[in-house]
Amino acid sequence: MNKIVKFFTKDSSLIPLMAILLGLLFGAVVMLLGGYNPLLAYTALFQKVFGDLYNIGETIRQITPLIFTGLSVAFAFRTGLFNIGAEGQFVMGSLGAVWIGTQFALPWYIHAPLAIIVGALLGGFWGAISGYLKAKRGVNEVITTIMLNYISLYLANYIIANYLRAPGQQRSEIIQDSASISLNTLSEFFGYARLHWGIILAILAAFVFYIILWKTKMGFELRAVGFNPHAAEYAGMNVNKNVINAMFIGGVFAGLGGAIEVLGVFKYMTISASLPGYGFDGIAVALIGANTALGVIFAAILFGVLEFGAAGMKFVAGVPIEVIEIVIASVIFFVAASGLVKFILKPFRRKEKGGAVE
Amino acid sequence: MKKYLLLLILVLGISTLLAGCGTDTENGAENNQGTEESLVKIGMVTDVGGVNDNSFNQSAWEGLQLLDKDLKGEVKVDFAQSTSDAEYIPNLTQFVKAGWDLTWGIGFLMGDHVKTVAEQNPEAKLAIIDAVVDAPNVASVTFKEHEGSFLVGVVAGLMTKTDKIGFVGGMDIPVIARFDAGFTAGVKAANPDAKIIYNYTGAFDKPDLGKAAAATMYDQGVDIIFHAAGATGDGVFNEAKARKDAGQDVWVIGVDKDQSITFGDDITLTSMMKRVDQAVYRVSKELVDGEFKPGLIQLGLKENGVGLPAENPNIPADVLEKVNEFKQKIINGEIEVPSEK
Known part of the structure; x- marks a missing residue:
């Protein structure tokens, strides 16, 4: 019992939990001001997410790409790089997967893995471009990754429109069955929710993230460069090489996300007017998750649950979309602004400390 | 330990306060549900353009709103907005699973998704604008x-x-x-x-x-x-x-x-x-009157589906x-x- 209390009262878990609570409370006040019933709305949110198997399955589907992009941003961040380009790396991953998935006929045990690997490598390559420019030419990676996002979007649109397009459609051909990573039987059991191997890969990826950064020599160097590049260089580490490595591996994570989204959820790629948005959410996921593997998974779950549950708030409780967006944003705001939460909790903590001394 | 007690009391206090506010409306909602059984419920799912897109999504929603106005007390209409491609299927499924009588998918881009949901839920009725979906429970509306x-x-x-x-x-x-x-x-x-x-x-x-x-x-x-x-x-x-x-x-x-x-x-x-609003109105009205016909519906000049302004x-x-x-x-x-x- 005491251990459990201790776990939940530890700063690292107490602060985010309190932040979520504060965010929900603030959202409740907003809804009350708007004349909506916050209790009904929150019940609807959780019912939408956990209410039946279909919705649980779809929530997992929503969470999966966020884990990948979150890991991507977090990895680069550990090396002191701000990867705004998870979006573009995600698109390149999708493009690679859809290319292999539609253009080749291979047995399933080669086809799907090959599509995933090609997607991951394309994502990695896309990240490495920014890494190379940063390392060799000192170009700020924020600028290059943002611009590469748009290049990837229009490059993908061009390739789909001219080489992969299904006749009379705004999308590519459907991928071959052998490239699909859907879990068909399980999906049927979950009321046809689009379940796929991606979530397993995502958890594996988080594990790999942890191993690389904390259990290998390369990871030690990457983190050292992140803490202080000058000190790392003085200690004899090759900063440039590490910058490129970090962006490449970050890109691989995002590319994997893009690949599994195509192979598991859509089975095609559309000619899209705008970026998919998972990469930008990934920035927030990484920051809320404090750039740790476990943190990213929990942050992705928070994001996914809020995003997917939002539809329930409108459907059941009649809360307008605008108000729902405010509620979601305020939850994330409080989670991200942990300093603010500490400040609010301060009066309570001081009493505790006083008590302990007595 | 004191601070957690205090926090707990604070949280409990606020939640009871909120619960207090909630009860009335909740009862109200339940009362509504009593009559809701007799309503014909028609939902629509927008594509990524959203319901205020100044184009076909908006036009479709206007059609449903007009129906709601004309048949006050007989129908219930609502929409779900899709912010990405991934949401088409969950949004359509949401209406279908909740037992809505007709679910609209608006726009060419939703063709594949309407087909998937229609096949998974053969007892549900769906309709789509601007695309042809070959399923026995879908009405496809296209324009000449x-x-x-x-x-x-x-x-x-x-x-x-x-x-x-x-x-x-x-x-x-x-x-x-x-x-x-x-x-x-x-x-x-x-x-x-x-x-x-x-x-x-x-x-x-x-x-x-x-x-x-x-x-x-x-x-x-x-x-x-x-x-x-x-x-x-x-x-x-x-x-x-x-x-x-x-x-x-x-x-x-x-x-x-x-x-x-x-x-x-x-x-x-x-x-x-291109009168998307009239098409949505017309097919939805047919459903209310018990005359819903799946299959292809083509609206041209004769049906007043296209034409010049008045x-x-x-x-x-x-x-x-x-x-x-x-x-x-x-x-x-x-x-x-x-x-x-």
């Missing part, structure tokens, strides 16, 4: 855009002074090809000497491309442009506005809605209206008369408007 485009082609053919007419298309997809073919046939029928210049911009959301295309056409002596390019067409209007202000005699023919409301009568000659202040009476003659001929079947070039 070529018939309406033929009429605006007649207007352009009769009213051009330079005998040069422009067509700005969005993407080269089957829907836009119908606009193109009908318009071309209409111009030729009214004015065999007229020359048509075509430009497909490749996008529905790029006003700058529309503006550039319009500028090139007007420079070549074109005086009337018909656009079938969504928001790209906004650029055509902008260019026309600039030219008009500079004293040039140029016009634009709008698309989907009566665009003179947005861009003004001084540059909008007329519009090729008021056309810029078109002289003799031209309008000609237009009505052609309209009758198309409705009677004397003229068969091609849907492909």
Whole structure:
């Protein structure tokens, strides 16, 4: 019992939990001001997410790409790089997967893995471009990754429109069955929710993230460069090489996300007017998750649950979309602004400390 | 330990407060549900454009709202907005699983998704605009855009002074090809000497491309442009506005809605209206009356699914008369408007 209390009262878990609570409370006040019933709305949110198997399955589907992009941003961040380009790396991953998935006929045990690997490598390559420019030419990676996002979007649109397009459609051909990573039987059991191997890969990826950064020599160097590049260089580490490595591996994570989204959820790629948005959410996921593997998974779950549950708030409780967006944003705001939460909790903590001394 | 107690009390206090606020409305909602059983429930899912897109999503929602107004107390309507492709299926499923009587998917892009949901839920009824879904429980509504485009082609053919007419298309997809073919046939029928210049911009959301295309056409002596390019067409209007202000005699023919409301009568000659609102209203009404028929529904001039706005202040009476003659001929079947070039 005491251990459990201790776990939940530890700063690292107490602060985010309190932040979520504060965010929900603030959202409740907003809804009350708007004349909506916050209790009904929150019940609807959780019912939408956990209410039946279909919705649980779809929530997992929503969470999966966020884990990948979150890991991507977090990895680069550990090396002191701000990867705004998870979006573009995600698109390149999708493009690679859809290319292999539609253009080749291979047995399933080669086809799907090959599509995933090609997607991951394309994502990695896309990240490495920014890494190379940063390392060799000192170009700020924020600028290059943002611009590469748009290049990837229009490059993908061009390739789909001219080489992969299904006749009379705004999308590519459907991928071959052998490239699909859907879990068909399980999906049927979950009321046809689009379940796929991606979530397993995502958890594996988080594990790999942890191993690389904390259990290998390369990871030690990457983190050292992140803490202080000058000190790392003085200690004899090759900063440039590490910058490129970090962006490449970050890109691989995002590319994997893009690949599994195509192979598991859509089975095609559309000619899209705008970026998919998972990469930008990934920035927030990484920051809320404090750039740790476990943190990213929990942050992705928070994001996914809020995003997917939002539809329930409108459907059941009649809360307008605008108000729902405010509620979601305020939850994330409080989670991200942990300093603010500490400040609010301060009066309570001081009493505790006083008590302990007595 | 004290601080947690205090926190706990605070949280509990606030939640009871909220719960207190909640109870009344909750009972209210339950009471509603009692009568809800007898309501015919019709939902719609927008594509990524959202419900305020100034185009077909908005038009569809207006149709449902009108139905709600006309049949007060008999129907319940609601919409779900999709923010990404991934949400089409969960949004459609949400209505279907909750037992709604009819679920609309709005727009060409949702074809595959409506088909998937229809196959997974064979007992549910669905409907889609602008795409053909081959499933026994889906009503697919498409429009004979070529018939309406033929009429605006007649207007352009009769009213051009330079005998040069422009067509700005969005993407080269089957829907836009119908606009193109009908318009071309209409111009030729009214004015065999007229020359048509075509430009497909490749996008529905790029006003700058529309503006550039319009500028090139007007420079070549074109005086009337018909656009079938969504928001790209906004650029055509902008260019026309600039030219008009500079004293040039140029016009634009709008698309989907009566665009003179947005861009003004001084540059909008007329519009090729596509009545998504009426189509949604009509099919939903059939469901309420117990006459819902799955399958393909094609709405043309005869069904009032396409056509010119009621008021056309810029078109002289003799031209309008000609237009009505052609309209009758198309409705009677004397003229068969091609849907492909």
